[in-house]
Structures are given as C-alpha cells and as structure tokens.
Amino acid sequence: GAVVSQHPSRVICKSGTSVKIECRSLDFQATTMFWYRQFPKQSLMLMATSNEGSKATYEQGVEKDKFLINHASLTLSTLTVTSAHPEDSSFYICSARDSSGRRNEQYFGPGTRLTVT
Amino acid sequence: KQEVTQIPAALSVPEGENLVLNCSFTDSAIYNLQWFRQDPGKGLTSLLLIQSSQREQTSGRLNASLDKSSGRSTLYIAASQPGDSATYLCAVRGAGNMLTFGGGTRLMVKP
Numbered sequence: 001g002a003v004v005s006q007h008p009s010r011v012i013c014k015s016g017t018s019v020k021i022e023c024r025s026l027d028f029q030a031t032t033m034f035w036y037r038q039f040p041k042q043s044l045m046l047m048a049t050s051n052e053g054s055k056a057t058y059e060q061g062v063e064k065d066k067f068l069i070n071h072a073s074l075t076l077s078t079l080t081v082t083s084a085h086p087e088d089s090s091f092y093i094c095s096a097r098d099s100s101g102r103r104n105e106q107y108f109g110p111g112t113r114l115t116v117t
Numbered sequence: 118k119q120e121v122t123q124i125p126a127a128l129s130v131p132e133g134e135n136l137v138l139n140c141s142f143t144d145s146a147i148y149n150l151q152w153f154r155q156d157p158g159k160g161l162t163s164l165l166l167i168q169s170s171q172r173e174q175t176s177g178r179l180n181a182s183l184d185k186s187s188g189r190s191t192l193y194i195a196a197s198q199p200g201d202s203a204t205y206l207c208a209v210r211g212a213g214n215m216l217t218f219g220g221g222t223r224l225m226v227k228p
Contacts, residue, residue, distance in 0.1 A: 006160075034216075043206060043218045044161075093160055095216075106216060108153070108161035 002028050004096050006109035013084055013116055020080045021112045023094030029074040030096035034106070035067070038091040050077050084116040119144045119211050123219035130197055131227050138192040138222045140207030145188050148214065152181050152192050153206040155221070161206065165192070197226045 003026040013019050023033060031052050036044040048064075050056040050071035058064045066088075068080040077096075081088055094109045120143045130136055140150070149168045153161040165174045165181040167190070173182040180193040194201060207219040 041223075043220045046215070049215075091158070095161075105151070105163065105166055107163070110160035111158070113158065 002026075002096075002098055002105075002107045004094065004107045004109040006094055006112050008112060009110060010113045011115070013114070015085055015116055016083055018080055018082045019084055019114060020078055021092055021094070021114075023077045023079070023096070023109055025075045025096040025098075025107070028096075028098045028107075029100065030077075031074060031099050032097045033071055033077040034095040034097070035069060035077075035079050036093045036095065038093060038111075044093060047079075081114065084114070086116045089114055089116045119147075119209060119217045121207060121209055121217050121219035123205075123207055123222050125222060126220060127223040127225075129225040129227065132197060132199060134197050134226075135193070135195050136197055136224075138194070138205050138207075138224070140190040140192070140219055142188045142190075142209045142211075142217070144211055145185050146211060147185065148210045150181075150183055150190050150207065150209045151216070152179075152190075153208065155204045155206060157204075164205075194224075197224075199226050199228045202226050 005024045007022045033050050035047045038044050047062045048056045048058045050069045052071050056069035071077040093111045095106045097106045122141050124139045151166045152164045167174045167183040178195040183190045202225050204221045204223050206221045208216045
C-alpha cells in the first residue's frame with residue numbers, strides 16, 4: 001500500500017518554542033493532506049485540511065495562527081505548532097489522499113508525539 | 118453532521134474466540150467506510166475499505182460488512198490471536214469527501 005511518513009516521530013520542546021512536523025507521501029502524489037490530533041484513549045480529531053498550493057481549511061475551534069500548515073508540494077505538508085504550551089502536548093497524525101486512485105483512499109502517517117514541558 | 122459510534126468501547130476475549138466489532142453512522146449518504154487498526158503510540162493501518170456499493174470485504178481472518186441503509190458496519194475477526202490486540206477504528210467518508218471517525222474499540226486478546 002501507499003506510504004506516508006512523518007518526521008519527527010517524537011519531539012520534546014520547551015514552552016514558548018515552535019515545532020515543525022513534516023508529512024510526506026512517498027510513492028504517490030497527494031493534492032490533499034489532513035492533520036489530525038489524538039489525545040490518549042480518544043479518537044482522531046481533524047484539525048485542518050490542506051490542498052497543495054492553497055491555504056488550509058481549519059476545523060472549528062482550531063487556531064490557524066497557532067497551527068500553521070504549509071502544503072507546498074504534492075508530496076509534502078508541514079504543521080508548525082507556534083509558541084507551544086503544555087496543553088498542545090498530543091499525538092499528531094497526518095494523512096494523505098491518493099486522488100488518482102479509484103478507491104479514493106486515505107493513507108495515514110505513523111504519528112508524531114509532541115511533549116511540551 | 119455525521120456521527121460515528123463504535124460499540125463496545127473495550128473488549129477482552131480469550132485467544133481463539135471469534136468476535137464482532139460494531140460501527141454505526143447517522144448519515145447513510147456515504148462514499149465508503151474504512152476499518153483501521155491502531156497500535157499504542159502508532160499511526161493507523163488500513164484494514165478494509167468498503168465502497169458504498171459493496172456489502173462486504175474480506176482479508177484473511179477479517180471480514181467487514183456494510184449495511185448502508187441502516188447505517189451499520191461490522192468487523193468480524195475469526196480465531197482471534199494476542200497479536201490482534203489493538204484499537205480498531207471505523208471511519209466513514211461522506212459529505213465533503215471527509216472522513217469521520219468513531220471512538221474506537223480497544224481489543225485485548227488474552228493468551
């Protein structure tokens with residue numbers, strides 16, 4: 001199946017600093033990528049949808065100035081958590097949709113564990 | 118707004134048992150439904166994808182069914198093994214071509 005990678009897999013940062021997470025589709029082009037957030041023992045919550053070359057669409061309650069998303073190419077999207085605080089500590093998962101396939105399937109990255117101290 | 122519910126939230130069974138995980142959704146206007154597996158601290162692995170025109174999909178010991186009109190899907194796991202222990206997530210693709218996830222079922226298969 002298609003592969004989506006995330007980097008880093010785990011990051012610890014101090015409160016007030018910014019953290020960038022990369023999401024790459026390795027063997028297909030993804031015009032649309034998604035960023036999810038997952039708290040312990042909870043399901044995935046969609047944060048935003050990014051389309052290559054255009055501004056991301058954020059879900060209600062997600063601060064676009066805090067969670068900066070850039071989707072500059074068909075294989076790369078980045079999420080930057082600006083001025084991180086301990087409450088931003090969470091598991092962030094990206095996903096990419098292979099729009100060229102008939103199945104219109106989404107593939108998920110392995111996730112990034114962010115801990116803000 | 119689409120809502121996806123998974124029952125039970127947690128399940129513990131002895132090795133070898135056949136089991137059924139349930140997923141229900143409120144809006145039957147969906148394109149497809151996916152079942153995922155998530156191991157602790159890991160990302161999602163797609164198990165089965167059922168298009169809206171399909172009734173079921175099978176992969177090895179897994180069988181997923183879809184009854185779109187009643188808004189239900191089941192994931193059947195035959196002859197469960199300890200390695201099947203994980204969280205199973207159901208997600209439907211509906212309006213806006215967006216995935217909506219259920220809360221998941223945490224499965225523990227005891228040896």
